[in-house]
Amino acid sequence: MVPDERMPRNYMEKLVRETLMRLLKDKEGICKCEKCISDMMAYALNRLPPRYVTTDRGYIFSKLREIEVQTQVDVLEAVLEAIDVVSKNPKHSC
Numbered sequence: 858m859v860p861d862e863r864m865p866r867n868y869m870e871k872l873v874r875e876t877l878m879r880l881l882k883d884k885e886g887i888c889k890c891e892k893c894i895s896d897m898m899a900y901a902l903n904r905l906p907p908r909y910v911t912t913d914r915g916y917i918f919s920k921l922r923e924i925e926v927q928t929q930v931d932v933l934e935a936v937l938e939a940i941d942v943v944s945k946n947p948k949h950s951c
């Protein structure tokens with residue numbers, strides 16, 4: 858999905874969502890409702906630097922940065938922490 862030229866988008870959101878959904882697929886006993894997923898996303902995104910893009914060129918550069926090992930490690934660490942924290946403290950009864 859290439860962002861609309863007029864609206865900046867946080868590319869980090871895409872990385873976090875993909876990582877979160879991949880990890881949740883294999884997790885048993887963790888609530889996967891929309892509220893918990895949103896809380897996990899917010900938790901992880903608040904611990905990662907934003908990567909805003911507005912053009913195809915910016916999108917391509919962000920895609921290339923996604924390949925960097927440190928970026929992958931940072932996203933994975935933030936998402937795993939988010940899953941742990943939110944699953945232990947859901948804002949509803951699961």
